[in-house]
Amino acid sequence: MASIEVKVPDIGDFDEVSVIELLVKPGDTVKTEQSLVTVESDKASMEIPSSAAGVVKELKVKLGDKVKEGSALVVLEADVAAETESGRPEAASSGAGPDASRAGSGSSRAGSGASSDSSPAGSGASPAGAGASPAGAGSSPAGSTSSRAEAASARSEPASARAEPVEAPRTNAPIEIRVPDIGDVKDVAVIELLVKPGDTIKPEQSLVTVESDKASMEIPSSAAGTLKELKIKVGDKVNTGDLIAVLEGPGAVRAESIEAPPAPTPTSTSASAGGAKAPERKLPTAALPPHEPSAPAGNLPHASPSVRKFARELGVPLDEVKGTGPKGRITQEDVQAFTQAVMKGEASTRAATSGKAGGGGEALGLLPWPKVDFAKFGPVERQDLGRIRKISGANLHRNWVMIPHVTNHDDADITELEAFRVQLNKENEKSGIKVTMLAFLIKASVAALKKFPQFNASLDGEQLVLKQYYHVGFAADTPNGLVVPVVKDADKKGILQISQEMSDLAGKAREGKLGPADMSGAGFTISSLGGIGGRYFTPIINAPEVAILGVCKSQTQPVWDGKQFQPRLMLPLSLSWDHRVIDGAAAARFNAYLGAILADFRRVLL
Ligand code: CAO
Numbered sequence: 001m002a003s004i005e006v007k008v009p010d011i012g013d014f015d016e017v018s019v020i021e022l023l024v025k026p027g028d029t030v031k032t033e034q035s036l037v038t039v040e041s042d043k044a045s046m047e048i049p050s051s052a053a054g055v056v057k058e059l060k061v062k063l064g065d066k067v068k069e070g071s072a073l074v075v076l077e078a079d080v081a082a083e084t085e086s087g088r089p090e091a092a093s094s095g096a097g098p099d100a101s102r103a104g105s106g107s108s109r110a111g112s113g114a115s116s117d118s119s120p121a122g123s124g125a126s127p128a129g130a131g132a133s134p135a136g137a138g139s140s141p142a143g144s145t146s147s148r149a150e151a152a153s154a155r156s157e158p159a160s161a162r163a164e165p166v167e168a169p170r171t172n173a174p175i176e177i178r179v180p181d182i183g184d185v186k187d188v189a190v191i192e193l194l195v196k197p198g199d200t201i202k203p204e205q206s207l208v209t210v211e212s213d214k215a216s217m218e219i220p221s222s223a224a225g226t227l228k229e230l231k232i233k234v235g236d237k238v239n240t241g242d243l244i245a246v247l248e249g250p251g252a253v254r255a256e257s258i259e260a261p262p263a264p265t266p267t268s269t270s271a272s273a274g275g276a277k278a279p280e281r282k283l284p285t286a287a288l289p290p291h292e293p294s295a296p297a298g299n300l301p302h303a304s305p306s307v308r309k310f311a312r313e314l315g316v317p318l319d320e321v322k323g324t325g326p327k328g329r330i331t332q333e334d335v336q337a338f339t340q341a342v343m344k345g346e347a348s349t350r351a352a353t354s355g356k357a358g359g360g361g362e363a364l365g366l367l368p369w370p371k372v373d374f375a376k377f378g379p380v381e382r383q384d385l386g387r388i389r390k391i392s393g394a395n396l397h398r399n400w401v402m403i404p405h406v407t408n409h410d411d412a413d414i415t416e417l418e419a420f421r422v423q424l425n426k427e428n429e430k431s432g433i434k435v436t437m438l439a440f441l442i443k444a445s446v447a448a449l450k451k452f453p454q455f456n457a458s459l460d461g462e463q464l465v466l467k468q469y470y471h472v473g474f475a476a477d478t479p480n481g482l483v484v485p486v487v488k489d490a491d492k493k494g495i496l497q498i499s500q501e502m503s504d505l506a507g508k509a510r511e512g513k514l515g516p517a518d519m520s521g522a523g524f525t526i527s528s529l530g531g532i533g534g535r536y537f538t539p540i541i542n543a544p545e546v547a548i549l550g551v552c553k554s555q556t557q558p559v560w561d562g563k564q565f566q567p568r569l570m571l572p573l574s575l576s577w578d579h580r581v582i583d584g585a586a587a588a589r590f591n592a593y594l595g596a597i598l599a600d601f602r603r604v605l606l
Contacts (some may be wrong), residue, residue: 004052004076005060006036006068016066017041020329021304024074028056036074037061038304042134045304046215054078063326084569175223177245179206179238187237187460188212191308199227207245210238216305225249237462303330313337317349349394388481388512399543404579407538407550408587414554414597415569420601428496437571438474438528439499441551446470446491447604449524452590454582456523458544464581473522473542474502476509483509484542486522526551536574546581549594550574571598 011017021038035047054076061073182188192209195201195256206218207230209243225247232244301318303311310332311318321338323330341347374380385393417440424435449470451457458465470491473484485505487498508514525542528551539550552572558565573594597603 002078003057003102003358004054004078005072006050006052006074006076007052007071008048008071008073009038009044016068019061019063019065020045020326021307021331022059022061022063023047023306024056024059026056030054030056030076035306038306039067040479044105044215044217047304047306048073050074050076052076052078055296070112081477096381154254164178173248174228175225175247176243177221177223177247179210179219179240179242179244180222181240182210182217183240184211186239188239190232190234190236190238193228193230193232193234194218195227197227197229201225201227201247208232211305211308216308219244221245221247223247235461291502301330302328307332307335314339320349343391372471386480388478388483395543396540399540403541403543405538405541405576406579406584406587407574407576408584408591409536410573410575410588410591410595411557411570412573412598413559413568414571414598417598417601418554418569424495431496433496433500434503435495435499436502437530437551438526439495439502440547440598440601441528442472442487442490442502443495443604444475444601445472445524445526445549447597447606450491450592451593452586454586455547455577455590457546457581459546459578459581460544467523469521469523471521471523473519473525473545474505474523475527475539476506478509478512480512483514483519484522484525485509485514485518486520488521498526530554530571534572536572539574539576541576541578546578548576549588550576 008017017039018041019037020040023035023037029473030036030050030053032051032053033049035049038045038047040046055078057077057554058075059073060075061067063070067073099324133412188210189212190208191211193209195204201207201221201224203222204220206220209216213218226249228246228248230245232242238244301308301321302323303318307330308318311321311330314335316335316338318330318335321330321334322328324334324459325331338347344472414437418437421435421437421440428435453466454464454468456467458467469489470486471486472490473486475482475484485502485508487493487501487505490498493501505514505518508518522542522545524545525539525548527539527548529537530551530553532553534552536552537550539548550573552574554569554571556567557570559568560566561568573591575587575591
């Protein structure tokens with residue numbers, strides 16, 4: 001075991017940053033690159049990762065402390081053998097020089113990394129890249145790529161890549177503003193638009209805020225003019241060189257000070273010398289609003305990038321969480337407490353509340369929910385909604401509002417399959433396993449999902465996640481409300497095993513004993529009302545899935561065989577699908593294929 005002192009790495013021009021969040025505590029085991037603290041400048045917040053793995057022995061900083069390059073953050077007790085990155089664990093405690101080179105790899109993730117050090121650690125991956133650096137905060141955020149970006153250029157990418165060609169000032173010609181060099185970081189999310197078309201823009205004025213998983217930063221304008229068009233929207237992912245805005249107007253002038261930085265040298269300290277000073281702005285601390293599409297810009301919650309990411313993963317609307325950290329900052333514990341309160345039914349999100357009587361609706365630009373004194377018209381009784389109904393109601397409401405649903409109806413001829421099912425049940429009478437049509441539907445759906453993989457998928461931003469596993473959920477009606485247990489790996493199971501599992505899961509559902517693992521991981525869901533009745537319905541997609549199959553009661557119907565009507569047992573199918581991912585033709589083909597399998601189950605083998 002050896003002690004390693006992890007220090008603040010090279011943060012470029014930036015003198016001091018405040019410690020606003022401690023992400024570890026003594027006794028914690030940390031991995032290399034795990035974030036230790038969040039620091040904040042006036043332009044960016046970022047996390048400083050550990051340059052080594054080990055157990056936290058001592059925290060050398062507390063909330064509110066000001067730190068700078070070389071300040072000790074944490075003392076780790078590390079297993080020397082495990083310390084593979086540097087191979088010299090004691091080196092870290094020997095001063096800012098060698099330590100900075102090791103932590104420099106971490107700092108580059110936080111955006112400050114581009115020490116002139118040429119060690120492998122120092123030149124390590126830099127997801128947030130130099131663009132995210134807080135040093136930029138000092139003068140210009142993009143110019144902020146300054147010394148670090150230039151230093152980086154000495155060993156890898158030229159910093160001049162971010163500088164646009166020098167042009168003579170001109171008028172009335174549109175000027176394109178692009179994302180400056182943001183280092184190795186890729187696909188940073190646009191989380192805030194700070195200007196709108198028609199605004200008069202000064203050079204260095206911040207246009208948008210972007211966020212990587214480790215830092216948020218503002219991107220300034222490299223020119224002055226009137227904003228003609230924003231080429232990006234909140235939620236977009238951008239990279240170095242991407243077009244973000246177009247300026248025009250008599251005042252449109254490219255800021256030469258930004259375009260023509262001094263030739264990059266590892267020791268250069270300012271890329272924006274002579275450039276206009278960036279206007280002071282409040283630190284951007286926005287949450288991406290995928291769960292709050294109508295959330296207005298401004299008044300965005302104060303939280304570090306990792307807390308915002310954590311909230312997004314849980315679907316927590318961060319602007320509804322009360323921060324208990326310094327200056328009202330939202331911590332990970334606040335997000336967890338909010339989630340627990342919602343799950344226990346002690347709190348409710350605005351999205352859920354807006355669907356309730358007495359709730360809003362205004363968020364969608366709708367009329368307020370009608371308020372009626374029902375007792376005026378006759379006796380009434382009030383009942384509190386149960387926990388499951390509240391949770392499933394909030395989920396259904398979100399899915400209905402956020403997913404553009406379309407439903408295709410079709411019929412499947414299950415005459416032979418039903419005869420086979422009845423025979424199977426006779427054969428297995430003694431085993432106690434009862435096979436219902438739903439087991440065949442699960443198996444047939446797996447075959448259709450294999451043929452049409454976009455139905456076994458989820459949207460994740462601008463990507464489609466195609467699942468290579470076949471977990472099928474089925475809606476189960478319970479005295480407490482609707483739940484959706486999941487038959488895992490249905491492709492690897494036979495009809496009898498699926499029937500047995502469904503029966504076990506449905507039993508647990510009725511007794512309220514389903515655990516989260518029983519209800520998670522589905523790629524596709526079936527909602528069967530076949531045991532009850534009805535003809536067709538429009539099931540609501542179970543997000544983040546993209547399709548759901550509704551099934552109603554089969555009926556014997558006259559079907560024309562080309563010569564005469566034949567009595568056939570027909571099963572009504574209703575497939576709802578997400579039009580962002582699936583088109584009507586694919587849905588019609590999916591239903592037709594499913595129908596063909598159900599009509600002749602041997603096809604499932606094909
Ligand atoms: N057509 C005709 N009969 C059908 C049928 C169909 N499509 N599907 C099932 N049946 C029959 C079964 O064969 C069984 O008949 P017997 O009792 O004569 O053998 C009877 O209906 C009852 O079946 P079941 O409902 O117990 O079994 P299942 O496997 O079909 O369904 C379960 C299990 C848990 C999904 C079901 O009980 C249930 O909860 N369904 C409701 C789902 C729901 O609420 N969906 C709506 C969601 S949107 O609000």
